[in-house]
Amino acid sequence: AEDYQSLLDNAEELRSSEPERFQSLVGELNARVQEATPAQRQQLRYLKAYELGYTGRFDLAAEAAIELMKEVDDPRLRLRAGALIVNSYAIARNFPEGLRYLDQTLLLIDRVPDTELRSHAWFAAASLYTQLGQHELARHYAERVLEASTVPRTRCFAGLQRLEAMLHLGELAGNDAETRALVDLCDSQREVLVANLGRTLLARQWARKGEHGAAIAMLEPRLPEIESTRYPRLVGDAQSVLAELNLALGQHAQAESYAQQAVRQSHDIAFSLPLVNAHRVLYEVALARGDSAAALGHYRRYAEADKAYLDSIKAREQAYLTIKHETAQKNQTIELLNNQNRVLQLEQQVSAKSTQATQLLVALLCVLLASIAYWAVKIKRMQVSFRRLAETDALTGISNRLHFSRQAEQALDYCRRNREDAVLVMFDLDEFKAINDQHGHAMGDWVLQQVSAACGRVGRKHDLFGRLGGEEFAFLMVGADAKAGTQLAQQCRENITAIDTANTGARFRVTASFGVAATSDASYDFQALLARADEAMYRSKREGRDRVTVHGAAMATPGVLPA
Numbered sequence: 001a002e003d004y005q006s007l008l009d010n011a012e013e014l015r016s017s018e019p020e021r022f023q024s025l026v027g028e029l030n031a032r033v034q035e036a037t038p039a040q041r042q043q044l045r046y047l048k049a050y051e052l053g054y055t056g057r058f059d060l061a062a063e064a065a066i067e068l069m070k071e072v073d074d075p076r077l078r079l080r081a082g083a084l085i086v087n088s089y090a091i092a093r094n095f096p097e098g099l100r101y102l103d104q105t106l107l108l109i110d111r112v113p114d115t116e117l118r119s120h121a122w123f124a125a126a127s128l129y130t131q132l133g134q135h136e137l138a139r140h141y142a143e144r145v146l147e148a149s150t151v152p153r154t155r156c157f158a159g160l161q162r163l164e165a166m167l168h169l170g171e172l173a174g175n176d177a178e179t180r181a182l183v184d185l186c187d188s189q190r191e192v193l194v195a196n197l198g199r200t201l202l203a204r205q206w207a208r209k210g211e212h213g214a215a216i217a218m219l220e221p222r223l224p225e226i227e228s229t230r231y232p233r234l235v236g237d238a239q240s241v242l243a244e245l246n247l248a249l250g251q252h253a254q255a256e257s258y259a260q261q262a263v264r265q266s267h268d269i270a271f272s273l274p275l276v277n278a279h280r281v282l283y284e285v286a287l288a289r290g291d292s293a294a295a296l297g298h299y300r301r302y303a304e305a306d307k308a309y310l311d312s313i314k315a316r317e318q319a320y321l322t323i324k325h326e327t328a329q330k331n332q333t334i335e336l337l338n339n340q341n342r343v344l345q346l347e348q349q350v351s352a353k354s355t356q357a358t359q360l361l362v363a364l365l366c367v368l369l370a371s372i373a374y375w376a377v378k379i380k381r382m383q384v385s386f387r388r389l390a391e392t393d394a395l396t397g398i399s400n401r402l403h404f405s406r407q408a409e410q411a412l413d414y415c416r417r418n419r420e421d422a423v424l425v426m427f428d429l430d431e432f433k434a435i436n437d438q439h440g441h442a443m444g445d446w447v448l449q450q451v452s453a454a455c456g457r458v459g460r461k462h463d464l465f466g467r468l469g470g471e472e473f474a475f476l477m478v479g480a481d482a483k484a485g486t487q488l489a490q491q492c493r494e495n496i497t498a499i500d501t502a503n504t505g506a507r508f509r510v511t512a513s514f515g516v517a518a519t520s521d522a523s524y525d526f527q528a529l530l531a532r533a534d535e536a537m538y539r540s541k542r543e544g545r546d547r548v549t550v551h552g553a554a555m556a557t558p559g560v561l562p563a
C-alpha cells in the first residue's frame with residue numbers, strides 16, 4: 001500500500017488537473033484515515049473542502065473551510081483554508097462574507113514566508129474582485145501572483161485573471177503575444193478550461209484585427225473539448241464568440257446556430273456578456289434576412305439581456321461600495337471605541353500620576369516640617385546648653401561671676417522698686433594658697449567643689465549663689481535682712497568646717513571668712529554692696545579668719561559674730 005503522505009501529495013498534485021483521479025484519491029485517503037497523523041487529517045479535511053468546491057457545492061466548501069480555519073493553528077493551512085473560503089464565496093456571489101474572509105486571509109500573509117502559499121491568498125483576492133467587477137484590484141492581485149509564483153499551473157490561472165481584467169478595463173490591445181503564451185502555458189499544464197478561456201480572449205483580439213477566419217479556424221476545432229468541460233461560462237463564451245465571428249464574415253446560418261446554442265447554454269444566467277452578444281447576433285441575422293418581426297423579438301431580448309447585464313454590473317458596483325462603506329464604518333466605530341478607551345486610560349494614568357504627585361508633595365512637606373522641627377529643637381537645646389555653659393562655673397557647676405552679677409543686679413532692681421530688703425553674703429577660703437601648695441592644685445580644686453556643695457545646700461530656694469572667682473563665693477538673699485544673712489553665713493561656715501578631708505589621704509582643716517552687707521545699711525547698688533561685704537570679709541580675715549562680720553553699725557561696735 002502506498003504511504004499515506006505520498007497519497008496526500010499525489011492528491012494535492014492532481015487536484016485540478018485530474019478531477020476524477022483526485023476524487024478517487026480523496027475517497028481512498030478517507031477510507032484509510034486511521035493511518036493519518038493529526039496534521040495529515042487536517043490536510044485531508046482541506047482537500048475534502050476543496051473537493052466540495054470543485055463539484056460545485058461552494059457553500060458547503062466554504063463552511064468546511066471556515067471550520068478548518070477556526071480549528072487549525074498552522075498559519076499556512078489557515079491561509080489555504082481562507083483562500084478556499086474566499087474563492088468559494090466569490091463563485092457563490094456571497095460578497096460580504098467573501099470580503100470579510102479576504103481581510104482575515106490577507107492578514108495571514110505576513111506570517112507565511114512561502115511565496116507560493118502567499119499566492120493562494122492573492123489569487124483568491126483576484127478571483128473575488130473579478131466577481132465584484134473590481135477589475136483594477138483584480139489585476140493588481142493577479143500581478144502579485146505572477147510576480148511571486150513560479151508554479152506553471154498557478155501562473156496559468158493568474159495570467160487569465162490579469163488578461164480578463166484588462167479586457168474589462170479596455171486595455172487588452174491587439175498585441176496577442178501574452179495571450180498566446182498563456183494558452184501555451186495552460187495547455188502544457190493540461191488546464192483545458194483556462195487554456196480555452198484564453199483562446200476565446202485570443203479570438204476576440206484577432207477579431208479586432210480583422211482576422212475572423214483565423215479566429216474561427218483556431219477556436220472551432222476546440223469546441224468538443226470545450227463542451228466536454230460542461231462549464232457554462234466557457235461554453236457560452238466560446239459559442240457567442242464563434243457566432244460573432246461568423247456574423248462578421250456574413251456566414252449567417254453558422255452565426256445563428258452558434259448564437260442559439262449560446263442562448264441555450266446561458267439560459268440560466270440572466271446577465272452574462274455571452275448572452276447579450278448572442279441575442280445581438282440573432283437580431284442582426286434576422287435583420288439581414290429581412291425578417292423584421294423576428295428581428296424585433298431578438299432586439300427586445302437583446303435589450304433586456306443588455307439591461308440585465310448592465311444592471312448586474314451596477315448592482316455589483318453598488319454591493320461592493322456598500323460593503324466597503326460598512327466595513328469602513330465598522331472600522332471607524334472600532335477606531336472610535338479604541339480612541340475612547342485610550343482617552344480613558346490616559347485619564348486614569350493622569351489622575352494616578354496627580355495623586356502620586358500630591359502624595360509626594362505631602363510627604364516632602366512632612367519631611368520638611370519634621371526636619372524644621374528637629375533643627376528647631378536641636379538649636380533650642382544647643383542655645384540652652386551654650387547659655388548654661390556661659391552662665392556656670394566649669395569647676396563647681398554653680399553660677400559664675402558674670403551670671404551671678406547680672407542676676408543679682410536684676411534682683412536688687414526688683415527689691416528697690418518693691419521696697420524689699422536684700423542681703424549680700426560673701427566669703428573667701430582661708431589660707432587656700434597653702435592648701436594648693438601643700439597638697440597640690442587638684443586637691444585645691446576638690447576643696448572648691450566640696451565648699452560649693454556644702455554651701456549650695458544652705459540657702460533658700462530663691463537665694464542666688466555663685467563663685468566670684470578663685471576661692472571667693474557670694475550669696476544674694478532677697479526679702480532678707482542682715483540677721484538672716486548672718487544666719488546663712490554661719491550655717492555655711494559650719495558646713496565648711498565640717499568638710500571631712502580624711503578620705504583624700506591628707507588631713508587639714510578648711511575654713512572661710514565671711515562678710516555680710518545689707519541694703520538697709522547701704523544702697524541697692526550691687527557694686528557698692530559688694531564693696532561693703534568685701535570690707536566686712538577682710539575684717540573677718542584680719543580678726544583671725546573663720547568668722548562672720550556684718551558691715552555697718554555692727555562694724556562700728558564690735559560687730560563680729562564669733563564662730
Ligand SMILES: Nc1nc2c(ncn2[C@@H]2O[C@H](COP(=O)(O)OP(=O)(O)OP(=O)(O)O)[C@@H](O)[C@H]2O)c(=O)[nH]1
Pocket residue numbers: 395428429430431432433434436440441442443444445448469470471541
Ligand atoms: N586649686 C585652685 N587654686 C586656685 C583657684 N583659683 C585661685 N586659686 C588659688 O587660691 C590662692 C589664693 O591665695 P591668696 O589670695 O593668697 O589667699 P589665701 O591663701 O586663701 O589667704 P587668705 O585669703 O589671706 O586666707 C592662690 O594660690 C590661687 O592660685 C582654683 O580654681 N583652683
